[in-house]
Amino acid sequence: MESMEALVAHIEALSAIPEELPHLHSLLKQSEDALRSQGPGLAPLLLHQLDPSKHSLGYLYILEAYLSGPISSDQAGGFLLSVVDFINSCSGDQIRLAPDKFIQVCKRLKDQVMQLQVPLQGVALRTAIRKLQTSSEQLTTIHSDFLLLCILAKSYKTGLSILEDDILEVDQPRDLFLYYYYGGIIYIGLKRFRTALECLHNVVTAPMTTLNAIAVEAYKKYILVSLILNGQVPSFPKYTSSTAQRNLKNHTQPYIDLSACYASGKYSDLEAFIQSNVEKFQSDNNLGLVKQVLSSLYKRNIQRLTQTYLTLSLQDIANAVQLKTPKEAEMHVLRMIQDGEIFATINQKDGMVSFHEDPEQYKTCEMAEHIDSTIQRLMALSKKLRSIDEQISCDPAYVSKIGRERPKFDFDDFDSVPHRFI
Numbered sequence: 001m002e003s004m005e006a007l008v009a010h011i012e013a014l015s016a017i018p019e020e021l022p023h024l025h026s027l028l029k030q031s032e033d034a035l036r037s038q039g040p041g042l043a044p045l046l047l048h049q050l051d052p053s054k055h056s057l058g059y060l061y062i063l064e065a066y067l068s069g070p071i072s073s074d075q076a077g078g079f080l081l082s083v084v085d086f087i088n089s090c091s092g093d094q095i096r097l098a099p100d101k102f103i104q105v106c107k108r109l110k111d112q113v114m115q116l117q118v119p120l121q122g123v124a125l126r127t128a129i130r131k132l133q134t135s136s137e138q139l140t141t142i143h144s145d146f147l148l149l150c151i152l153a154k155s156y157k158t159g160l161s162i163l164e165d166d167i168l169e170v171d172q173p174r175d176l177f178l179y180y181y182y183g184g185i186i187y188i189g190l191k192r193f194r195t196a197l198e199c200l201h202n203v204v205t206a207p208m209t210t211l212n213a214i215a216v217e218a219y220k221k222y223i224l225v226s227l228i229l230n231g232q233v234p235s236f237p238k239y240t241s242s243t244a245q246r247n248l249k250n251h252t253q254p255y256i257d258l259s260a261c262y263a264s265g266k267y268s269d270l271e272a273f274i275q276s277n278v279e280k281f282q283s284d285n286n287l288g289l290v291k292q293v294l295s296s297l298y299k300r301n302i303q304r305l306t307q308t309y310l311t312l313s314l315q316d317i318a319n320a321v322q323l324k325t326p327k328e329a330e331m332h333v334l335r336m337i338q339d340g341e342i343f344a345t346i347n348q349k350d351g352m353v354s355f356h357e358d359p360e361q362y363k364t365c366e367m368a369e370h371i372d373s374t375i376q377r378l379m380a381l382s383k384k385l386r387s388i389d390e391q392i393s394c395d396p397a398y399v400s401k402i403g404r405e406r407p408k409f410d411f412d413d414f415d416s417v418p419h420r421f422i
Contacts, residue, residue: 004038007031008049011058015094021057025097028061035065042066052086056094059086064101067108080116083109084124092131102132103141110145119152129162137168144178151182156189163187163199168384177203177214184221188289193229200225204248205240211247217284219248223255224289231300233259254280258293265304267297267322298323298332299341306342306355314351326351 007027014024035042042062052059063086067079083105095102106128113122125146132140143162150159163183170176180202187196203218226233236245249256254277261273274281274290281287301321305312314326314333323329333353336342343356360367392398 003031003034004045007034008045008058011050011055015055015058018093021094021097024057028058028098032061032065035062036068038065039069046082053089053091056086056090057097059090060095060098060101060105064105067105079112080109080121084121087124087128087131090131095131096134099132102128106142107145110142110149113149114152119149120155122146122149123155123158125149126158126162135169136165139167139170139175139179141172141175144175144182147179147182147186151185151189154189156186159183159186166381168388173206173208174212174214176206177212177218180206181214181218184218184225188221188225193225197222197225197229204244205237208241208243211243211251215244216248216251219244220252220255220284220286221289223252223259224286224293227259227262227293228289228296231296231303232263258290262293262297262300265297265301267294267301270294270297297321299336302332302336303342306344309355311352311354314346314353317353 010024010027014020014027042065045062046059046066050059050062063082067083087106087109106125110122110125113119122145125142129140129142129146132142146162147159150156159182163186167176167179180199184196184199184203187193187199200218200222203215204222206215208215223233258270258273258277261270264270271294274294278287281290298321302317305317305320312320314329317333318324318326318329321329321332323332330346330351333342333344333346337344343358345354345356346352347354362371
């Protein structure tokens with residue numbers, strides 16, 4: 001036990017001196033096997049001798065070793081408290097010296113709260129993300145874990161502080177796919193379909209050499225959200241990988257067929273199609289979203305009427321979109337007016353609806369502020385992209401790769417160089 005006491009003494013002495021932290025890190029790595037062999041016996045060190053805020057690096061190594069063994073049901077409550085307390089109080093500068101250890105502890109927390117079916121207790125992962133990041137633009141491997149817990153807890157707003165960051169630094173492609181896929185689900189839960197579509201779009205169009213299950217599931221939701229929001233599914237943009245363009249539709253055929261049925265505009269046909277494929281949609285956990293697609297067809301058909309008619313009776317609208325009564329038509333029209341999806345007035349006396357042009361003149365203070373903030377955001381993004389482009393252009397590995405791929409020319413051959421190499 002002398003060696004363990006000596007290690008604790010080193011942790012206490014060296015943690016207070018920033019210049020000595022690398023030396024402490026080296027000592028801790030050499031002691032990993034000894035720490036793991038102690039197992040449950042490490043608990044007194046965590047509870048009584050070490051301060052997670054002052055001795056964060058040493059505390060992290062000991063906590064990870066303590067958690068490497070099985071956790072009994074009697075220990076589960078204490079486990080959650082100790083990990084959450086550590087995450088909330090630890091020093092970011094210290095734990096970033098051993099990021100893999102910190103990630104392992106966070107993932108153990110995620111697994112435990114899922115096993116206990118208390119996902120909301122994993123909200124401390126939001127703090128863990130901030131401490132692990134070197135900047136808010138960095139995507140960590142625990143981003144997706146945190147968002148998954150938010151989804152399981154149906155606490156969608158909790159994930160917004162993470163989702164509103166601009167992500168520009170990614171280490172693992174899988175983290176990116178999961179981050180935007182879970183982000184799309186959260187925005188769907190909040191009925192923010194436009195932002196949900198952007199997240200799912202990022203998954204579907206992300207670079208990939210082989211098709212992955214995350215992209216397939218994202219494309220299913222992408223189709224459904226596109227129908228709810230725009231009434232149609234756009235074609236793949238040019239920058240979508242050839243892998244996605246070739247294979248995604250083959251793995252989502254019922255959703256492609258649903259889109260085609262939706263385009264016909266016939267509510268009864270779409271309802272019948274959904275009913276015949278209800279088990280498939282249910283097994284994909286998409287039945288609720290599919291039902292919203294069905295409901296949105298009323299709205300889409302009413303919008304089509306505004307493109308043809310200036311005035312219609314509520315009875316005519318009910319007949320055209322297959323609603324049972326004029327009262328139902330009135331409710332749909334009123335909801336669409338309130339949501340700004342159509343511009344119309346209802347004459348209650350004679351049951352007539354008059355459709356109007358968009359009254360927005362784009363000259364209010366609020367609109368000017370919105371346009372200005374959008375321009376500022378685009379300028380900042382453009383500046384960042386130029387900086388990234390310069391970094392890539394100077395990267396030795398990139399320059400070497402491009403040099404190998406380009407043909408060599410003599411100065412006398414300059415006039416014959418293909419345009420794409422100039």
